[in-house]
Amino acid sequence: MSTSGGKLLCMPDPDRIQRSRMTAFRSWVSEETGAALADDHALFEWSTRNVAAFWKLFVEWTGVRLGGAREPVIEGAEVETATFFPGAKLSYVDHVLRPPADESADVEVVIGVDETGAREALTRRELRRRVACYARELTSRGVRPGDRVVGIARNVPRTLVLYLATLSLGAVWSSVAPDMGTELLVQRVGQVHPKLVLADLSYPYHGALRENVRTDAISELVPGCTIVSMTEVEGWAPAGESPELTLAELPFNHPLVILFSSGTTGLPKCIMHGAGGTLVEHWKELALHCDLGPGDRLLFHTTAGWMMYNWLVSALVTGASIVLYDGSVSFPHADSLLRCVAEERCTVFGTSAAYLSYCRDAGLEPRSALDLSSLRLMLSTGSVLRDPMFEWAYENVAPVPIHSISGGTDIIGCFVLGSPNLPITCGESPMTSLALDVRAANGGGFVRAPAEGSVVGELVCVQPFPSRPVGFWGDEDGSRFHESYFSQNEGVWTHGDTIELTSRGTARIHGRSDGILNVRGVRIGPGEIYKVLELFPEVKSSVAIEQRAPEEPGGSRLVLLVVLADGGPVPRPLMLRIKKELAARTSPAHVPSVIVAVRDVPRTHNNKVSERAARDAANGELPKNVTALKNPEVLREIMADPEIAIVRENAVPLEEKN
Amino acid sequence: MTSSELRQRVIDWLDDNYHFGDAQNLIKDDEMSFLERGVLDSLGFVQLCVFLEKTYKIKIDRKSLTRANFDSLGKIVRYVTAHKDYRGPK
Numbered sequence: 001m002s003t004s005g006g007k008l009l010c011m012p013d014p015d016r017i018q019r020s021r022m023t024a025f026r027s028w029v030s031e032e033t034g035a036a037l038a039d040d041h042a043l044f045e046w047s048t049r050n051v052a053a054f055w056k057l058f059v060e061w062t063g064v065r066l067g068g069a070r071e072p073v074i075e076g077a078e079v080e081t082a083t084f085f086p087g088a089k090l091s092y093v094d095h096v097l098r099p100p101a102d103e104s105a106d107v108e109v110v111i112g113v114d115e116t117g118a119r120e121a122l123t124r125r126e127l128r129r130r131v132a133c134y135a136r137e138l139t140s141r142g143v144r145p146g147d148r149v150v151g152i153a154r155n156v157p158r159t160l161v162l163y164l165a166t167l168s169l170g171a172v173w174s175s176v177a178p179d180m181g182t183e184l185l186v187q188r189v190g191q192v193h194p195k196l197v198l199a200d201l202s203y204p205y206h207g208a209l210r211e212n213v214r215t216d217a218i219s220e221l222v223p224g225c226t227i228v229s230m231t232e233v234e235g236w237a238p239a240g241e242s243p244e245l246t247l248a249e250l251p252f253n254h255p256l257v258i259l260f261s262s263g264t265t266g267l268p269k270c271i272m273h274g275a276g277g278t279l280v281e282h283w284k285e286l287a288l289h290c291d292l293g294p295g296d297r298l299l300f301h302t303t304a305g306w307m308m309y310n311w312l313v314s315a316l317v318t319g320a321s322i323v324l325y326d327g328s329v330s331f332p333h334a335d336s337l338l339r340c341v342a343e344e345r346c347t348v349f350g351t352s353a354a355y356l357s358y359c360r361d362a363g364l365e366p367r368s369a370l371d372l373s374s375l376r377l378m379l380s381t382g383s384v385l386r387d388p389m390f391e392w393a394y395e396n397v398a399p400v401p402i403h404s405i406s407g408g409t410d411i412i413g414c415f416v417l418g419s420p421n422l423p424i425t426c427g428e429s430p431m432t433s434l435a436l437d438v439r440a441a442n443g444g445g446f447v448r449a450p451a452e453g454s455v456v457g458e459l460v461c462v463q464p465f466p467s468r469p470v471g472f473w474g475d476e477d478g479s480r481f482h483e484s485y486f487s488q489n490e491g492v493w494t495h496g497d498t499i500e501l502t503s504r505g506t507a508r509i510h511g512r513s514d515g516i517l518n519v520r521g522v523r524i525g526p527g528e529i530y531k532v533l534e535l536f537p538e539v540k541s542s543v544a545i546e547q548r549a550p551e552e553p554g555g556s557r558l559v560l561l562v563v564l565a566d567g568g569p570v571p572r573p574l575m576l577r578i579k580k581e582l583a584a585r586t587s588p589a590h591v592p593s594v595i596v597a598v599r600d601v602p603r604t605h606n607n608k609v610s611e612r613a614a615r616d617a618a619n620g621e622l623p624k625n626v627t628a629l630k631n632p633e634v635l636r637e638i639m640a641d642p643e644i645a646i647v648r649e650n651a652v653p654l655e656e657k658n
Numbered sequence: 659m660t661s662s663e664l665r666q667r668v669i670d671w672l673d674d675n676y677h678f679g680d681a682q683n684l685i686k687d688d689e690m691s692f693l694e695r696g697v698l699d700s701l702g703f704v705q706l707c708v709f710l711e712k713t714y715k716i717k718i719d720r721k722s723l724t725r726a727n728f729d730s731l732g733k734i735v736r737y738v739t740a741h742k743d744y745r746g747p748k
Contacts, residue, residue, distance in 0.1 A: 206696075206699045206700070328699065328700070328701075329701075330699070330700035331699065331700055331706075332699050333703075334700055358701060358704060361704050361705075361707070361708050362700075362704040362720060362723070363719075363720020363721070363723070364720075471743065551708075573679070576673055576674075576678045576679035577678070577679070578690070579678040580678035580679060580680075583678060591675075591678075
């Protein structure tokens with residue numbers, strides 16, 4: 001279903017176009033290559049037809065410090081196996097800690113603020129000193145290149161220092177937020193066999209100190225790892241001590257981080273991202289697409305366990321400062337998070353559709369209540385930002401462009417984002433990411449944006465890109481990696497999202513195309529839910545789906561369809577027990593909004609449960625190939641269920657609601 | 659009769675969304691502070707407010723979403739039943 005042609009929200013600022021990094025880079029590329037690049041879309045087209053040349057020029061223009069051989073830029077032509085800068089070496093941490101040429105020594109580059117208002121700021125010099133101290137401690141505890149270090153960590157400066165100290169040693173960092181349920185936590189941490197686990201055993205939230213991390217469970221289930229409390233880490237950088245920091249250059253593609261991501265089945269994927277790919281992709285997105293640089297201050301609201309954390313930290317490479325916010329967004333004030341944005345004079349604020357929905361539903365009026373005049377750009381990711389929310393945020397938060405950006409953990413970056421030079425259309429991302437050859441697979445091949453109108457299809461990337469993961473941890477033969485991204489369309493990256501590409505060069509993400517759920521920006525593998533349901537003999541089979549729900553925060557809700565052994569509707573006590581177990585064993589995001597009994601779940605002729613068919617039915621659409629199902633009659637039952645249908649019937653346009 | 663239906667709806671909502679069967683045990687008396695006892699956080703208050711609006715077809719002025727009006731079961735029941743558009747049980 002094509003939905004292109006949203007309402008124009010705002011035009012770019014002509015002054016910013018003149019001095020934007022995107023404009024400067026485009027002009028420079030034009031001079032270097034002789035290519036006529038009239039606008040950003042022309043640059044995008046050129047970049048996807050000259051991928052190696054693009055990255056060679058980008059590395060030169062930004063001054064990425066590469067040791068070793070700069071050629072070849074790409075070895076191999078297959079997306080699945082191509083390697084960028086195979087002969088080069090670099091240090092990611094060196095790029096983070098090295099100040100831009102004109103940075104004053106007293107510039108606060110890292111600012112940590114928590115919900116109580118407590119503030120801690122570090123200059124780049126102090127950040128470097130602490131990284132050196134922490135690296136010394138990690139070394140003394142036996143951490144060596146290639147070892148995994150896991151943080152169960154709050155989003156505070158201490159965690160950032162640990163992250164960088166780990167990377168400085170050539171060790172590999174992983175992190176999860178401290179509010180994660182023990183079962184999910186062990187599923188993740190246990191797979192990477194960490195040398196060291198550094199844990200915030202409690203964390204402040206909404207005025208109380210919460211204790212969640214079960215160190216006994218972790219040590220029992222993850223044998224051989226040492227757990228260190230963050231209270232102990234706090235003493236690792238005594239004032240006055242300033243050990244030497246050695247930042248060795250390592251191969252361009254050495255593993256930097258392992259990110260966890262829920263798959264449709266099985267344990268979470270342990271996605272290994274390389275240092276060089278992460279660095280250049282982030283640098284491109286932040287400096288060109290967001291126009292970030294010295295003088296900017298970025299607050300992206302994230303935990304330390306989400307890929308946007310790594311993205312946020314990379315902003316330091318551009319010379320910008322970053323603000324780390326920890327705790328509740330709505331305590332002690334309903335607008336606590338936005339107060340922080342205002343008080344810290346942030347220039348760029350990154351948030352989510354769910355948070356903006358909360359602000360709207362809470363009746364917040366930040367634009368009049370707070371001084372947000374420092375803001376020049378808002379970013380939103382996590383889930384699809386629907387058209388009306390663009391207008392709401394523009395009118396009620398700040399009259400600045402809003403870039404809906406989307407990509408994910410799998411590529412530690414974005415496929416679609418914005419540009420300082422382009423207009424903003426509600427519901428759309430201004431452009432696709434430079435040098436990422438994004439197409440829509442729709443049965444007619446891998447289609448570029450058409451000359452007129454738009455095309456909708458599965459989001460694929462048909463040429464090599466540097467932030468493709470270097471692999472999955474523990475997937476020695478690469479079979480799970482292949483199955484995850486390359487089995488559906490041989491030879492090209494298939495991302496799992498549905499994308500619409502328009503003739504205007506913009507893009508619109510329609511949501512997941514596979515069985516993975518994205519509820520309020522939290523990615524959920526249905527398998528994580530089914531595993532908990534195994535505890536319930538009353539449930540014969542089940543299917544978890546995401547239903548579009550425009551009025552819910554994030555625009556969708558989690559629906560669980562169950563087939564009960566005894567038939568009939570779901571007894572309320574059973575429904576509450578299921579929700580309780582899911583909340584305790586996984587996370588509050590895994591708790592369905594509704595649990596509905598059905599006679600059967602949709603199945604293929606091979607008896608495989610079809611989550612996609614169930615999802616389409618819940619969204620009021622009959623799946624395209626009903627003949628692939630052996631029990632298509634259940635689709636009508638799902639569509640007609642009053643608990644499911646009510647969301648469609650109750651959808652009220654925002655204008656009317658206001 | 660009117661307020662008991664509303665009261666039960668709020669408890670059911672708390673069970674459905676936050677406490678999964680424990681809400682009644684958690685709420686020792688109808689005047690117990692939801693915030694102080696961790697029954698709801700501020701995000702939860704906004705969601706409850708949206709639920710009450712949809713269920714009872716009332717419009718709650720967000721300026722009235724204060725502890726004085728919403729921080730206990732009793733306060734919520736009194737606020738909603740006194741609302742000018744409240745028409746009784748649904």
